[in-house]
Amino acid sequence: MRLRIIQNLELDTDFKMKLLVNIFVAVLLFVSCGDDPCFKGSGNTVIETRDLPDSIITFQVSDNLNVDVFLSDRNYVEIEGGENVVPYVSVEMSDTVLLLKNNNKCNFLRDFDQHLKVRLYLTSITRFMFDGSGVLNIKDTLKVNELLVKSLRGSGTINLVVNVNRIRISLEDGSVDVHVAGLAYYLNTYLTTSSTIDARFLLTTTCGISTESAGDMIVNVSESIYASIYSIGDILYHGSPDIIIEAHEGSGQLINY
Known part of the structure; x- marks a missing residue:
């Protein structure tokens, strides 16, 4: 009987330790994700305009981005979407190549970036x-x-x-x-x-x-x-x-x- 009681106590102690560890991990995840845009939502709709260099020869579209491209008298890009989403649209140059990427990590949320629109204006497209x-x-x-x-x-x-x-x-x-x-x-x-x-x-x-x-x-x-x-x-x-x-x-x- 005493052996069974000791075993039960040991099992209860192990269970409590595992429960405490799980609670601790959950708290850490909650705190660390507090500033994550996935937890904030997409935010209010904004339009951000970014000027682009004249040296663009080609462009490359990656990830889950819907892009409309127009001919224009200057090179620039407009990004329309939630204020917490737009900053994660990457517009970078690699030599003469313009790279458009979606670095948003919340794509698992179906409607998080569904209103994200990219409008690219270029002087020439070959x-x-x-x-x-x-x-x-x-x-x-x-x-x-x-x-x-x-x-x-x-x-x-x-x-x-x-x-x-x-x-x-x-x-x-x-x-x-x-x-x-x-x-x-x-x-x-x-x-x-x-x-x-x-x-x-x-x-x-x-x-x-x-x-x-x-x-x-x-x-x-x-x-x-x-x-x-x-x-x-x-x-x-x-x-x-x-x-x-x-x-x-x-x-x-x-x-x-």
């Missing part, structure tokens, strides 16, 4: 990169000789309208959806993983396509298509172009629609 999970809208028609659109491990959406001689779209290791319209003499594309390109409203003379994607590609071509298919994604084309199959190692098909 190339950009996207590895984010938001929506990138190029709001003005891009009228340049050559345009490069590149994504690496992105999982969002890109929308743009162009009037160009050549446009290259390279989507690697992600699931980006690109919607492009307008005019282009030559369209060159490279897709992997499950990315898609919808260019049905892009009037193109010649198109070069290399796809390793499970997603489909839609094009509108008048003269010729050079196609390499390595996966299950189809190439759907409108028009009556000459078809040159350079490689066909996947089950994807060229389909006239």
